[in-house]
Amino acid sequence: MRSFCDTDRPEPTDGRWNSLRQRLRSPEPFLAFFSIIPATEIVELAALSGFDGIILDTEHGSYGTERLPPLILAARACDIFPIVRVRCNDPSLIGAALDAGAAGVLVPQIGSTQEATQAVRAARFAPQGTRGANPWVRAGRYGTMPRWFDTANDDTAVLLMIEGAGGLAALDEIMQLPDLDGIFLGPVDLSHALGVPGQIDHAVVRDAVSSTVRRAANAGLAAAVFAPTAAQAKGWLACGASFAAVGVDTSHIGQALGRLVTEIRPAKRMAEFTTTPAQR
Numbered sequence: 001m002r003s004f005c006d007t008d009r010p011e012p013t014d015g016r017w018n019s020l021r022q023r024l025r026s027p028e029p030f031l032a033f034f035s036i037i038p039a040t041e042i043v044e045l046a047a048l049s050g051f052d053g054i055i056l057d058t059e060h061g062s063y064g065t066e067r068l069p070p071l072i073l074a075a076r077a078c079d080i081f082p083i084v085r086v087r088c089n090d091p092s093l094i095g096a097a098l099d100a101g102a103a104g105v106l107v108p109q110i111g112s113t114q115e116a117t118q119a120v121r122a123a124r125f126a127p128q129g130t131r132g133a134n135p136w137v138r139a140g141r142y143g144t145m146p147r148w149f150d151t152a153n154d155d156t157a158v159l160l161m162i163e164g165a166g167g168l169a170a171l172d173e174i175m176q177l178p179d180l181d182g183i184f185l186g187p188v189d190l191s192h193a194l195g196v197p198g199q200i201d202h203a204v205v206r207d208a209v210s211s212t213v214r215r216a217a218n219a220g221l222a223a224a225v226f227a228p229t230a231a232q233a234k235g236w237l238a239c240g241a242s243f244a245a246v247g248v249d250t251s252h253i254g255q256a257l258g259r260l261v262t263e264i265r266p267a268k269r270m271a272e273f274t275t276t277p278a279q280r
Contacts, residue, residue, distance in 0.1 A: 018155070019103065019154065019155040019156075019157070020053070020081045020083070020103035020104045020155070020156075020157040020181075021104070021154065021155060021156065021157045021181055023052070023081065024157060024181055024182055024222040024242070024243065025222075027242075029237050029241075029242060029243070029244065030052045030053065030222070030224075030242060030243040030244070031050075031051050031052050031053075031233075031243075031244055031246060032046075032051055032052060032053035032054055032055050032081075032083065032243070032244075032245050032246070033046065033051065033054065033055065033245060033246045033247050033248065033249060033252070034055045034057045034060075034085070034226075034245060034247070034248045034249065035054050035055060035056055035057060035061065035071075035248075035249045036057045036060055036061035036062070036248060036249060036250055037061070037249050037250060037253075038056075038061060038062075038063040038067045038071060039071075040070055040071060040074040042054075042249050043071055043074040043075050043078065043080075043082075044074060044078055046075075046078075046080060047075070047078030047079065047080045048078075051080060052080060052081060053075075053080050053081035053082070053083050053103070054075055054080060054081075054082060054083070055083045055084075055085055055106060055245055056068060056071050056072070056082060056083065056084045056085070056102075057085045057248075058084060058085060058086060058087050058093075058097075059085050059086065059087050059088070059108050060085075064087070065093065065096045065097060065100065068084060068097060068100045068101075068102070069100050069101070069138060072084075072100055072101040072102055072138075073101070073138075075103075076101065081103040081104070082101070082102050082103055083102065083103060083104045083105070083106055083157075083159075084097035084100075084102040084104075084105050084106065085105075085106040085107075085108060085161075086105055086106070086107055086108070088108065088109070089107050089108070089109065089110065089115055089118060089119050091118065091121075091122035091130065091131075094107065094119065094122040094123050094131075095122060095123075095131050095132050098123060098131065098139055098156055099134065099137035099138065099139050100137070100138055100139065101138040101139045102139075102156075103155075103156070103157060104156060104157030104158060104159060104181070105119075105123055105156075105157075105158055105159070106159045106160075106161060106184055107119040107158070107159070107160050107161060108161045108163065108186075109161060109163055109164065109167075109189075110160040110161055110162060110163075110167050110174070111164055111166030111167050111170075112166055112167075112170050113170045113173040113174055113177075116160050116170070116174040116177055116180070117177060119158065119160055120158050120160075120177050120178075120179050120180050123156055123158045123179075124153050124156070124158075124179055125149055125152055125153055128153055128178070128179055129153075129179070133149065135148055135149070139152070140152075153179070157181040157182070158179065158180060158181050158182075159181055159182040159183070159184045159222065159224060160174065160180065160182075160183060160184065161184045161185075161186050162174075162183055162184070162185055162186070162190075162212060163185075163186040163189035163190055163193065164189065164190070164193040165193050165194070168190075168208060168212070171183070171212060171215065172215070175215065175216060175219040175221060176219075180221060181221065181222055182216070182221050182222030182223065182224055182243065183212060183216040183221055183222070183223060183224065184224040184225070184226070184243075184245075185208075185209045185212055185213070185223075185224065185225045185226065186226050187200035187205055187209055187225070187226060188200055188226065190205055190208060190209065191205045194208060200228075209225060209236070210239050210240075213225065213236070213239055213240045213241050214240055217240050217242070222242050222243050223240060223241045223242050223243065224241065224242070224243030224244070224245060225241045225243070225244060225245070226245045227244050227245065227246055227247070228246075228247050228248075228251065229246075229247065230246060233246045
């Protein structure tokens with residue numbers, strides 16, 4: 001990925017990629033995770049750990065568009081792709097995330113072709129879409145890129161989250177949309193929509209995700225899946241997914257800290273701390 005401050009646009013010859021759209025077309029699996037902690041340190045750690053991108057989650061994170069600029073700048077500086085999951089399918093939120101410099105947007109709860117069309121068009125400048133044009137924003141390098149509008153549509157990636165029965169029913173039409181880059185499967189929400197709440201490994205959920213992954217890949221789109229664990233991520237990649245969103249930062253940190261305490265404090269010793277005086 002080119003540096004955010006580079007002014008030229010060289011072709012990738014050293015393993016880097018000019019844009020997220022280009023990277024998603026690569027056969028190499030794309031790895032990211034959701035971040036609901038708005039901290040530049042989390043972004044830096046993602047890069048140092050070898051992730052390709054980070055999903056800045058304004059849908060479930062306790063922050064909004066105003067917190068994005070330093071997080072996006074940190075990702076750009078560390079050569080990983082900043083993807084913003086917007087709070088909802090709102091053109092103003094999609095445009096604001098992209099103006100802040102996001103490499104792409106992830107739009108949740110797409111339930112129809114109409115909703116999908118709105119999301120894709122909101123991320124594209126005319127004539128492909130309806131995104132508001134302002135060359136003096138961070139994404140346009142504050143007016144220092146005279147030809148920014150010529151390349152912005154080609155650089156910006158749009159992924160749509162299919163999380164319910166409506167999205168699954170309209171999937172074939174959605175995948176025909178021009179300028180769409182990928183389909184993202186949310187097994188947690190899908191499990192609720194398919195009548196098995198929280199059972200992301202249930203056969204009906206796995207069948208729905210597997211089928212969608214195959215159809216997206218056949219349509220030439222990135223097929224992304226949320227996977228809470230490394231084992232689940234490897235499983236979906238083996239099934240044909242090209243993008244695995246591996247868990248959430250809070251979960252990874254909590255589990256790592258829990259393992260650390262368990263290593264230091266044996267289970268028997270733990271029991272002493274959790275029993276009452278009467279039990280002793």
